[in-house]
Amino acid sequence: MAIIFSRKCELGIQAVLYLSSVEGRNVIPSEEIARELKIPKEFISKILQELTSSGIVSSKKGKMGGFSLAKNPNKIHLLDIVLAIDGSEIFSKCVLGFPNCSSETPCPMHNTWSQLIDETFKMLNEETIDQFKHKTLRKIESLK
Amino acid sequence: MAIIFSRKCELGIQAVLYLSSVEGRNVIPSEEIARELKIPKEFISKILQELTSSGIVSSKKGKMGGFSLAKNPNKIHLLDIVLAIDGSEIFSKCVLGFPNCSSETPCPMHNTWSQLIDETFKMLNEETIDQFKHKTLRKIESLK
């Protein structure tokens, strides 16, 4: 099966969007994120640990601890999360899997594909997570 | 890691492009395809079997047997190969992995992503493999 982002990346984005959508609270325990997004607690806390170490999320240990965004949501781009979890390979890798694909020795699909990937990159790089707040709230609601 | 097409799909496209690029020969044994594309013979013949059963490639058993395209290369679209191997999920699946994503209950990225996926679909659906012949020949050459 073809996929775009790894499952970890999908859930990482979901969790960051969730953190950006809750207002007036300091930190959110992973139990709540898991419950609201209907995903396993252990898995999402693993992912949030990764995002903590890459500086997108920050964590507070101990009782009353949990996770929060490490910076202003208008400074967090979707691209940051994708790069932190899935890396940059998707933007450089040959779509047909040829080992030495480049503009010098392009694969048959190289040019057409580059355009699509460039657009995707731009979108992920331009969109910041604060732009999704209302959409996220609606989506969380629809999961109930 | 993020991916677009599965490895099987990448190699399936490579193999079909290879078959479309050889001229004046009836069938090509998987050993030759594997050698030219520098990939394992057993794996590519497994993939070609799948493409045979979906009518894109045809096979001839026994001595002097091998694989060939089942139809005119200007009738084979990239999309055909993708659908045969990876299925259609990539075109309908929620990019953030939400279970119930649709235009009624869209995820935050739904609209932006739909546009990119539509463009990708169009490209795969419009391009036929005969259009890649010269590019394929050059690429094969670069692998040597």
Add this chain to the structure above:
DNA sequence: TATAAATCAGATATTTTTGTCTGATTAAAA
């Protein structure tokens, strides 16, 4: 008709991804 060269089917092995568990550590609050 025997041999050689190929596909093909199914089983098995390996690797990667996904998900779970356990226990250590931390910090708030009773």
Add this chain to the structure above:
DNA sequence: TTTTAATCAGACAAAAATATCTGATTTATA
């Protein structure tokens, strides 16, 4: 100061994707 509720690290388990192996079958040709 003890209990409780949380992160965090690392090991482990399960599932999926990727790759290999074996042997049966098919067919051309010597």
